[in-house]
Amino acid sequence: MKGTVIHAPWDVRYEDREDPRIEEPTDAIIRTVATCVCGSDLWTYRGLNPIEKPIPMGHEYVGIVEEVGPDVRHVKPGQFVIGAFFATDGTCPICQAGYPSSCVNRRSIPGAQAPYVRIPWADGTLVPTPGMPDRALIPSLLTLSDVMGTGWFAADAAEVRPGKTAVIVGDGAVGLCAVIAAKQMGASRIIVMSRHEKRQALAKEFGATDIVEERGEEGVKRILDMTDGLGAESVLECVGTNESMMQAIQCTRPGGHMSFVGVPHGVSLDGRLLFYKQIHLHGGPAPVRRYLPDLIQLVWEGKIQPGKVFDLELPLEQVAEGYRAMHERRAIKALLWPDA
Numbered sequence: 001m002k003g004t005v006i007h008a009p010w011d012v013r014y015e016d017r018e019d020p021r022i023e024e025p026t027d028a029i030i031r032t033v034a035t036c037v038c039g040s041d042l043w044t045y046r047g048l049n050p051i052e053k054p055i056p057m058g059h060e061y062v063g064i065v066e067e068v069g070p071d072v073r074h075v076k077p078g079q080f081v082i083g084a085f086f087a088t089d090g091t092c093p094i095c096q097a098g099y100p101s102s103c104v105n106r107r108s109i110p111g112a113q114a115p116y117v118r119i120p121w122a123d124g125t126l127v128p129t130p131g132m133p134d135r136a137l138i139p140s141l142l143t144l145s146d147v148m149g150t151g152w153f154a155a156d157a158a159e160v161r162p163g164k165t166a167v168i169v170g171d172g173a174v175g176l177c178a179v180i181a182a183k184q185m186g187a188s189r190i191i192v193m194s195r196h197e198k199r200q201a202l203a204k205e206f207g208a209t210d211i212v213e214e215r216g217e218e219g220v221k222r223i224l225d226m227t228d229g230l231g232a233e234s235v236l237e238c239v240g241t242n243e244s245m246m247q248a249i250q251c252t253r254p255g256g257h258m259s260f261v262g263v264p265h266g267v268s269l270d271g272r273l274l275f276y277k278q279i280h281l282h283g284g285p286a287p288v289r290r291y292l293p294d295l296i297q298l299v300w301e302g303k304i305q306p307g308k309v310f311d312l313e314l315p316l317e318q319v320a321e322g323y324r325a326m327h328e329r330r331a332i333k334a335l336l337w338p339d340a
């Protein structure tokens with residue numbers, strides 16, 4: 001088969017790769033129905049993560065189970081499934097406690113931007129949908145593999161509550177999905193920090209009540225002005241830069257909750273600032289596997305439509321254009337169809 005491989009910064013190729021096969025008895029092989037480019041793939045694309053040898057890319061996918069290993073009990077060939085962006089056993093104490101993304105047996109997904117992908121720990125990682133979805137549902141189901149699950153974790157970890165204020169730092173796909181989550185959790189005021197017109201419009205469609213365009217000190221001042229000088233009860237950091245982390249911490253009121261779900265790059269925090277801010281901090285790689293059953297239900301019933309974050313759809317073989325368009329911020333998120 002062919003698949004997506006990055007050779008060096010800016011050098012994404014759709015090229016011959018070995019067909020995936022069952023390597024361990026707990027593996028499944030999925031025929032990919034849809035996959036996409038992640039904001040975190042761009043860190044590699046831009047040369048901010050080392051590329052020592054060519055890396056097969058992609059960790060967000062939905063598809064049909066083609067084959068399972070002899071120890072797979074629950075996942076069956078022919079099922080339409082969604083899996084998290086890490087493969088996890090589902091049975092270790094960390095998985096059982098609700099943090100599968102830190103599973104002691106965690107594996108990465110070996111290159112889902114391809115027509116077929118091997119999924120380790122199939123039983124722990126994959127969740128079947130109630131039936132074969134309409135094509136119109138597929139983009140929304142695909143977001144559950146990462147960005148919608150991550151946005152949900154951002155809201156959950158920041159303890160968004162009915163009647164309270166949530167501030168979302170970041171207007172990428174995760175930040176926009178976090179708006180959906182905050183709305184579902186009943187926040188009465190949802191403030192999105194964004195200076196990008198198209199993304200502001202989508203944030204409002206998803207339930208944002210206010211947009212703040214200012215950043216840094218100016219942005220913090222605006223949030224404080226809007227919250228009686230106290231800061232918000234819940235702040236969701238969805239970027240991962242030092243600036244966005246500082247902005248989020250400063251926007252959180254003492255006793256409030258701040259989540260951080262953007263993979264940190266160049267973040268270093270000041271201990272005294274954290275001490276005197278007196279806020280709850282909770283973040284990390286989102287345990288999206290924990291949320292999959294509930295989020296599948298919400299999408300299936302048409303209650304949420306996170307698939308709207310995809311504003312570019314391409315045949316999988318044009319994957320390199322997907323990376324370029326997202327890097328240049330021409331697209332929020334690029335969906336790739338293997339069968340187009």
Ligand SMILES: [Zn+2]
Binds near residue numbers: 039040059085146147
């Ligand atoms: Zn991702």
Ligand SMILES: [Zn+2]
Binds near residue numbers: 093104105
């Ligand atoms: Zn585990």
